[in-house]
Amino acid sequence: MASSESPVKIIDEQFCQCPICLQQYNEPKLLPCLHRYCSDCLKKIIEKNQGVTVLKCPECRDEFSVPNNGVDGLKTDFYIKNIIEYIQLQISLEDNNERECCDCSKKLNVKGFCFKCNDVLCKSCYGHHLTKKILKDHVQHTISVEDLKSKNLTLENLISLKEAPRCRLHPQNLSQLCCKDCSNIPICVTCTYGSHKSHSISDVGTLATQERFKLKRDLQGLIQYKVWFSLTSGSAEARKQQHISDLNSEKSSYQEKHKSQIKSIQQEMKQMKENYHKSKNEIEMRREQDVRQQREKMKKEIQKIKTQYGNICNEIRKKAEHELKELHQTLDEQMEHKCKHISILEGQLTSFMTLYKSKMEEGLKNFEEMKEQCKGILKRCENLSTTADSILGSKNDWTAVHCIPDVCLAIERLNNEVERKFPESRHFRGISIAESENSPVDIEGMNNTAWTVYSITSNDDGSIVVTGDAPKDCRHITVIDTRGNVLRQEKFVGSRYYYFGVFASKFKVATVYSNKIGLHDIRDSSYIEKNIKDIISDWPADRHVKCVATDLVNNHIFVGVYGSREIYVFDHQLKYHHRFTLPWLMKYRHDMAVICGNLIVCDSTYCNVSVISMEGVEGTLLQKLPSPDIERDKDDYTSPISVCGDKNGFIYVLWMSGMAFAPGKRFLSQYSQDGSKILSTRPVTKNARCITTVVADDQEKLLLVTQESGRLFVFNIM
Template sequence: MRKCFGCTNLLKVAAYCFRCNDFLCCNCYKFHMKNNTLKDHRQHTLSIDDAESKDFSMKKLVSLRYAPRCLTHPDKISDLCCNTCNNLPVCTLCTYGDHKDHNCIDIKTFAKLERNRALSAMQLLENVKQCKLAISPDEAIHKLLLNAETENEDLRENYDDEAQKLKSKLNGVNKKKKALEVDKDDIKQTTFSSLRDEMEKEIQEIKNKYDLLIEQKDKEIDDDFNNREDLIAKELYKFSSKLEKLDKIKSDLSESFQMELNNKVENIEKCSVNFQNSRKRFDNLHSMISSVLVSENDWMTAVYTSDICTASDKLAEDIKALPDLETMSGVKIDSTKLTLRMKEKITVSENRSMLSADIEPLKGMCIINDISGGNNVMVITGEHIFKKQSIIVVVDRNGSVLRQDTFKATSSLSHSRFCDFLSKFQVASVCQPHEIGVYDIRDGSYRTKDLSDVSSWPSGRVVSCVATDRPNNNIFVGGESSRNVYVFDNKLRHQWVLELSEPIEWPRNLAVDRSCIIICDNDGKKVYEVTVDKSNVKGTSELAKPDSGKVQLRPKSVCTDSNGFIYVLWASEKLFGRGHFVLAQYSRDDERCLIDERKLIGEPSSFSVLESQDEDVLVVAYLETVGTYVISDVASTQNVEVLSCHDE
């Protein structure tokens, strides 16, 4: 329904008159076609039925149009196009009047130039299509799945080779064990027989002497072989444990690889709509350009080419912005991790040197609350004592500040901020009294949630720490004076509450390592490893405390490295203005033995592990500095770098 040009009534459209440049209803259309005063309009009138017919073409549409008349001199046909006035049709007389000194071009010449622009636009689209639309999403997924099958086969072959090596060693040890049992019996029999022969030759007076000698020899042999059997048993346990760990690593690699594969397939499928839309836009624009070129209508070329070229440039930019499906179809499993992650013991360097770092927000009355290491980058959080602000600073491993953001505190009493990496670019953070958020280190965006909105979070409770389970994208939050640990997903949706058992009082700091949570119980002066299954606690064990003599140590911070070792920062109360700080390292086996401890200089508050391809680094946060300790699988004397937050 449209307003008719003839009768001005709102009626169904029956035709369009290109001379009147408006729509006609059915009655006005009939009058138009019969009235002799409008006979020159007939060949320029298009009925709706003709427009909807299958044989209606662009050439027919062009034939309906006519060369426009000059708006200023209606009795003159427009033979020029005024570029100065946005391609306005004008006649020759206009060039001596209103359009004097304007850029007026002959319509045929201008149309030829516009056709050349349209051809260039079409060529650009063809080039872009060959670049980005050459491969379809379905082809990319097919190629991705083929690559995935090849990588899985390589993984199975590498696993079979490693497993076969360990099984061969186990078979060799078992053979040694059986041979020892045979040798033991043979040696005993030979020794006893020899002693008995000598005893029979000796006189009765020395018989007791030989009886005693037999007993002594028997005990010596038993002790010797018992020791050797113990060594073999340890070897059996060692290789059996390695085989179990190899199975677990292979399972983890397969699981993470499948997750990566699924994510890539999902990402390609998400891009499929954009690729299809780009193809449709390309086909439509290509058809439109072809129609303009085929029509050879000068005015149609002059009027529409500018818009076509604008749309062409926009489509070209959109196609260039599409992701590269060839790159997205690549996938690989790092099978070297089957051997790289089987380290038995690692060491932490001891020496240190100073390196200045200009971390501007931490200067003045700012103190560091927490630190978290990621992949070649670390995040430092702190608070300004008097400005009621908390800060997040992103620093690379060389001490260069990548970005820094300041946040207004929600409470005047406490605004300490803690953090832990959730993924490569996202960091989970909590700020006292009861804020949780996810911070993006790339652009500084920060999504927050008020823990008071969680129904199970008691009113007035203050957060004490945060840790992440990166493989499962979960965030663990502890609160002061409470055994409850609250778990959220990476969208800050509350998942469940983990209730710790006695004798744990409350977590001052915590770390998540697979199915275990390591708890620093500051009030209880102990560290616990808690085995969990989601919201259920399966077991609790205590980690050994370093020997500090008469000094009472409390756990301040805990972290784990990529090899499964645990590091705990123990600290004493300040004596004569100075504290006593010990870095303790615990083994990766089930017993979690204390395998190393050393004193640290300064007053560290927390630490974390900075991961890289070359070597892991233990980063330690002090009140105003950050120290880095190199972690290696052999004894190391590499330097410790201290990143200072103040000019030296």
């Protein structure tokens, strides 16, 4: 049945409605996937995802890059825009009402429409528009109402009446050219000397001819595919019928064979039952006979045992009486010996207390002397540091030449004196981080941007595990060695999200992402996962995990969440244990680790690293680690993104200088066990993401992995 709607309304409903706001397009913008939306609708999506450079089409989910200038950088769909203007113009003239003429300003019946003036004309002004020389450039853009309402007037004819689009940068100029380097946007001649200078410029007619030729060429390929698939569809139906016939024949043959086998088995079952009853009768007869024989035999054995039992009881009674007598004598002898031992110990205690008092007095005296020596050495260190800083700050070459050798000699003498008086300080001064000779290496199969790494962890056996995103909307957990070789890898289909992991025991890795927690066994790749909302009843629906750490001593798993000071604690069976709250000075965590019984937290809100006591329901701030003095740009800030510790309790922090996870500078700092001093700082690759330590070749090493491209750096801890 033919539709009763007018062509205008059909076009409006089918082609001119935005899928987002369900209204007629307002300044339609075209995505690379050829879906179009209102400019305002796309602007709201971009503002909602502020900072995200890649978004997905709301309809086909195809990804597209957000231009630097936002919605304005997307192409305007002039075809749909012309359709809408065509519809709006015809609707506005359907009622035949009087309207104000744009030329004489009188309210009269409409005779024509000028697309250059973009307004209606009365009968008199319509004639002037077509005859006056001053308006001769308006003639080709003017049309009568009769022609405009005519059903023979096509959209292409109407488009030819309109002016060329105006230049976006110079609205007073018409666009006469197109810039190929900027997605064929219309520009004016002035632009070729300005922002589009040195770009590939083409006349709009020439470029349109080229694009039409290219489209026709590509359509030929589509037509060939269409023919091929039509032929393939026909042959597939014939193969389908033959397949059904073959299967039906095979089914009949199998049913006959099955029926014959069932009959044979039923005959065998009947024979088996007959044999069973025959054997059963024989066994019951033998059983009754054997029972009678055993009963007679047991009567004789019982009488014999009763006699033996009486004899044994008499012997046991005599033996016990003799042993009790000997035990009493032994106890008396032992008690006498212990009393003598107590007297000896009392004498030894008296001698020890005398020696204790003497050693205590001597030890206190030695400690006071050591304290005074430390004060003296510290004073000399401060004096040398002040002198060195003043010489370096003076920038006077003569001062440097004359004074620096003396200062260096004084420092050397002080170092020798410290090592002689305090030999244990040598270990402290020897701490440094040096990159291994074979570093860096590429993790096998991860040297492209489709793979990412968000965490790295290791166990005492030297196993190394990295986690992150994999291609095709997957997550991965990968076991590697220090040379980047993949030993085992598992992928999980699901949304790509920050995926973190840390060893919770010798072979199991605790993993977290979104609002999930799991355990992965690296031996057989077995994996269990739970939704935290199913474990903790008051877990907020919009809460997501941000980092994870483990306490191998107490078998605890610590989970930090985004935008909250709460730390949730689970056991190694993923059962909820308790929670505690971090101090108010921290909220957004990049990473955390348990080192020497304390929780070390990297906080991005206040850009610091803190040592937190985990006792009680609220953590106590024990120490703030000093930030490294590193070179950075004027507007950048320094923020910690990863932390770990070695077997000696030294702390390592990966610092970032710049915006969050944007390409910028990265630095690796080494701290004393209490976190109060920076021992060393060195620059590392700007794509560095996370760190850990591992024992390899009987030596503890520091591992650093990049977020993208899968590069693994190995550092020797000396």
